[in-house]
Amino acid sequence: MADAAAAAPIVVPQRQLFIDGNWRPPRKGAHIPVINPATEQIIGEIPGATSEDVNDAVKAAKKAFLHNKGQHWSRATGEARGKYLRAIADKVTERKLWLAELETLDCGKPIDEAVWDMEDVAACFEYYAGLAEKLDEIQYAPVELPLQNYKSNILKEPIGVVALITPWNYPLLMATWKVAPALAAGCAVILKPSELASVTCLELASIIQEVGIPPGIFNVITGFGPAAGAPLAAHEDVDKVAFTGSTKTGRSIMEMAARITKPVSLELGGKSPLIVFDDADIDTAVEWAMFGAFWTNGQICAATSRLLLQENIAEKFLKKLADWSASIKIGNPLEKGCRLGPVVSESQYTKILKYISTAQAEGASLLCGGKRPDHLKKGYFVGATVLSDVKPWMQIWKEEVFGPVLAVSTFKTEEEALHLANDSPYGLAGAVISKDADRCKRVSEGLQAGIVWINCSQPTFCQTPWGGVKRSGFGRELGEWGLENYLSVKQLTRYISNEPFGWYPPISKL
Ligand SMILES: NC(=O)c1ccc[n+]([C@@H]2O[C@H](COP(=O)([O-])OP(=O)(O)OC[C@H]3O[C@@H](n4cnc5c(N)ncnc54)[C@H](O)[C@@H]3O)[C@@H](O)[C@H]2O)c1
């Protein structure tokens, strides 16, 4: 791919809502501008759905789920559904660079990372195609019973119509983590991506239309959270809500779902720790610390945004960390080699700068970053920021910033490190760097988190489970666990004896 500056400008396709296999304007006619955070310019628009459109989409999904007694989709074989998923993966791969450029334009992530995301998207659809096929093999699995007169078997069935509500930091990848397993399971889907970055999710609808998934099985409703997300989450005919986003929105979705006892799974925020012990190789550890806090422009739910350094290496480590962070290539995210782009929106930009100034006011030291670099006149850029001398009571240690901001504190002992690491309402991820394998094992077991990285931070595979403990949510995405999110378990128990049951004494013959 040529540098974007040299290539023809990329145009954001004009799309409508995708409902029942068709493109349809929103009933109220509203549109939301697409803003490129690198230039602050409006580069397109997406439809703004309301509850009227939500009703249409849910109706279409319900009809499609039940259509032809489910033979088309929900009761088709996993193998049949797997073929569609593989076709989606192929088309994503064909359009990888185009999709990556749209993603970068819409959310500001460096193009090399967006390409990586698209590779992960294709791999995730492939992976769940495989699990869809495996599902056929495990249907009617027997359960061992203590009584010979009975046999039990297990059927795994799609849960029904599912609402998938997703954030803007990995727009297409976070949608895929839900869409791929939901389709593999045989559910009918209504996807509600973030109003800040919906462009690639609309392109996914176009791909899904091309591969010919039955109309109504996959729908995309773009729009604001309260206008489109809330009526979807609350809808009587939505059988489950899977949500990734902020803790605040997650709580409100759970409340809406509770009113009709609808199941939810929630992937929420975090403030994950990275603990570095004094036996670590400094250069390697510094690079993982940077990656854990600064890739995706720091907007990572599992960002290791709290760095805990063993006291005796802190000075040397921080010098290296500050110099290296200050050298990160920041600028036009469409340029190959860019490693830091703008954050997603003006309001995030303002919020992040406020977090940094509050941290300084509370006594933290700014080692690098903290503002838009001087060579950039426009765009929501924040230089890679390292704050040291951070104390556990400070806001910057406790709250999720969701930007390129790393808070650093120190510890003396392993016990102290674990205590500081776990002293948070969140529990999405945690990481430890040390040459001592026993220590890594002890710390991994001690960390209160759903994801633990050892001698690294962030690598994620679609085969392994993803999700948090404590206030970071519940339920697991990815891997086999991700498929279970969209399946319900039905037991079939048969009486196989030829003898009568014999509980009630027979009526005596007169
Ligand atoms: N745990 C994870 O896997 C993971 C992954 C990515 C992001 N996140 C979290 O997401 C947050 C940032 O994303 P965000 O700003 O897009 O979060 P957000 O909660 O503002 O929005 C997420 C989605 O919810 C929708 N929404 C907003 N209000 C709603 C309402 N009242 N009812 C229904 N839907 C509503 C939004 O339109 C969007 O589609 C961070 O806290 C981050 O940690 C978590």
Ligand SMILES: N=C(N)NCCCC=O
């Ligand atoms: N390694 C990857 N792809 N991480 C995605 C993290 C999702 C949460 O924000």
Ligand code: NA
């Ligand atoms: Na945008």
